[in-house]
Amino acid sequence: MFAQIERIEPPFWYAGMYNPKLQIMFYGKNIAQFLVTVSNSIKITNVKRTENPNYLFVTIDTKNVKATECIFTFKDSNKKAFTQNYSLKQRRENSAQRLSYDSSDMMYLLMPDRFSNGNPNNDSDTSTTEKYNRELPEGRHGGDIQGIINHLDYIKELGATTLWITPLCEDNEAVYSYHTYAQTDVYKIDPRYGTNEDYARLAAEIHQKNLKLVMDYVTNHWGLQHWMMKDLPTQDWIHLFENFTQTNHRRTVIHDTNASKIDTKICMDGWFAPSMPDLNQANSLVLNYLTQNAIWWIEYANLDGLRVDTYNYADPEAIAKWTKAITDEYPNFNIVGEISMRDHAQLSYWQKDSPIGKIQNFNSYLPSLMDFILSDALLTIFNEDGNWETGMIRIYNNFANDFLFPNVNNLLIFAENHDTQRINHVYKNDIGKYKMTMSLLATVRGIPQLYYGSEVGMAGNKDNGGDAAIRQDFPGGWEGDAINAFTKEARTQGQNEYFDFTSKLFNWRKNKSVLHFGKMTHYIPEDNTYVYFRYNATDPSVSELAEQSVMVLFNNSSDTKTLKTNRFAENIGNYKTGKDVITEKIIDVTNEIFMDAKSVLILELR
Incomplete structure (x- = not known):
């Protein structure tokens, strides 16, 4: 036979x-x-x-x-x-030389099941176990690829230039499959989202609008219902213990010279969750399979970049080979890894050519990192009155450690994502605090990322409602929704206030190379106020026409403040005024600047 x-x-x-x-x-x-x-x-x-x-x-x-x-x-x-x-x-012609996202971009993160239902006919599928149930907070709600295509103009109007969409490949787990991180076929788009052809069409539509597409890729684990789990190619294709063993999540063991072998093994080989078998990237067949799969999607869908889930949960040497193979194939390609370390040296360890990694003769070859340290600060500082250790000093101290990173402009910066609390919950929908958060993301080094729905005031408490509370359906993404936040006419007044501010801020940022690649000087916070400058004049030879300087002022105090500007003379120089980029008012910067409580000013110096 x-x-x-x-x-x-x-x-x-x-x-x-x-x-x-x-x-x-x-x-x-x-x-x-x-x-x-x-x-x-x-x-x-x-x-x-x-x-x-x-x-x-x-x-x-x-x-x-x-x-x-x-x-x-x-x-x-x-x-x-x-x-x-x-x-x-x-x-495709010049495929190898494709460009990618960088610090001139703003990345919009969305979860497809919760964004918009563009094709109700694929809400359920005979080949998948979990069916459509929008009444269940953690069920399948029906958002799909067509829903994203339908609202690309909205995303562009917001000021985003790049889309990061959480995984779209098939996740055939019986429950909670909407997040799609427990994938069961990595060569197939989940039929509840659409088809492989639909994904390629999405990429084409994105590119027609001069936007970029980033795939969320998972190297560490698959789903328990992945077709291979029923008939493993090799006994060591996944990590197996005598009894189920979950990772201890202590990623410090990777560079800890004092770590025990058992702690290291459980960290590296333990499963992320009971439904997520841990892949053995040290097996050359596994590593090659994952490498080719990523490259296949880049070619097939014409991708502009990758975001890699739980990057440092994979075998370090193996995942470095995976990354190098992709960037060797595409020299300009950007890959951002989810490295959830809360220490600057430990985070830096994972960036390509890190001086910290060199101490242990390690190079991840990973171009970009997610800056969780800044995110943690942004989820608390605007609720703090500030003292020696709290308030704006957290931000100052964060940037004071930039010297540890070989490419600080290539950090992905964010206040929140699909795993964290929503900022609008943390700040109780105080739009002033939202504006301060977005203003900082728009004006410091790195690649700003915005989480879907925050731009129209979406909130949700993870402590009470779990992950589903921070992954609610976008209002207007489903026929019959009471409010359609995709259009100005249908948004509430409050939603428009959020959207209009965000759109103006990030559309202004698009053309400001001084924010994308310029230098930064910041001043030690006083009374919970913080001032920094972004500028591109590095020496007297820079022409007056090419010179740009942006002054950013935060008053995180609960009181109004008048800031004397003589302290900032080294950056103000001969500038006399600044144009407020939001109100377009002209402000004198030669003497003092008045600021409302809990407010921010972004001034283009003139």
Whole structure:
């Protein structure tokens, strides 16, 4: 009886890749008993069989091979044979040199199931276990790819330039599958979101509007219902313990020279959750599978970047190889890793070419990091009156440690995301505090990220309602919603106040290279006020026309303040006035500046 090939992954590939070696996984009953050859003078460089006879890993060399349809022939010991076609497609022109996101961008994070239901026909699917139930806070609510496409103009109007969408690949867990981080097929878009073709269409629509698309990629774990979990390619494809063992989440063991072996093993090999088997990236087959899968999506959907979930939960040396392989393939490509460390040296350890990593001869090759330290501060400071350690000094101290990072402009900065408290809950929908938060994100170093719905005042208390409370449906994303926050006419007055401020701020930021790449000088906070400057004049040779300077002032006190400006003379220099970028009023900066309590001013100096 001939083997039946049930899966081929990658399902197709591309000619002209930087790395010409392609490892194809063939899966089918007793496929390993067959000898394999390939047509078109393509060379097979390796055939890997494992203890599971249902897998065959075949590596071919695609160097100098043009786009073609090739044929694999499988023969058993009795010379009986069958064939399988395989495509090497033509890459997009200049695919390898694609540009990515950087500090000139603003990233908009959304959860597709909770953003907008553009196609009610795919709310449930016969192939998936969990069905549509919008009445259940942590159920499937029906948001999808078409819903995102329908509202790209809204996202662009907001001032965003880049979309980070939480994972879209199939998650066929029985419950709580809406977050899609427990993926069960990483070559297939979840049918409740749409199809692979819909995802490629989303990318095309995004690019037509001069926006960028970032895929949320998971290297550390899959879902328990992933098709491979029922028939593992190798016994060590995932980490297994005698009894279920969850990670201790103590990521410091990675660089801790005093860490015990057992603590390190549980940290690295323990499962993130009972429904999320921990992948063994140290297994070269696993690592190559994950690497090729990421590259396949970049090529197929024409992606502009990646965000990697739980980046430092994977094997450090292996994930560094994964990252380097992708950035070798795409030299301008940006990848931001979720590194939830709350210490500047420990966070810096994970950025490419970090001086901290070099101490232990480690280089992650990861271009960008998520700045959780700044996020923690932004979720508390505007509720603090301020003393030696609280209030604006938290922000000052954060930036005082920028020297530890090899590329501080390539940090992703945010106040909140899909795992944290909502800022509008923390600040009790005080729009003044929201404005202070957004103003800081828009004017300091790094890549600002905004979480969907905050721009119209969405809140939600994670302490009471769990994750579902911070991942509520966007108002207007479903037919019949009482309020449609996607349009100015249908938004409430309060929602428009949030949106209008956010839109004006981040659209202004788009064209300010001084904020994207300029230098920063900040002054020690006094009485919970904080002042800093962003500027691009580095020496007297800079022309007057090219010189730009922005002065940012925070009064985080509960009292009005009058700030004497002589203290800031080294940055004010010969400037006489500043234009408030929100109100467009002209303010004299030569003597003193009056500020309301709990307020911010952003001034373009003139």
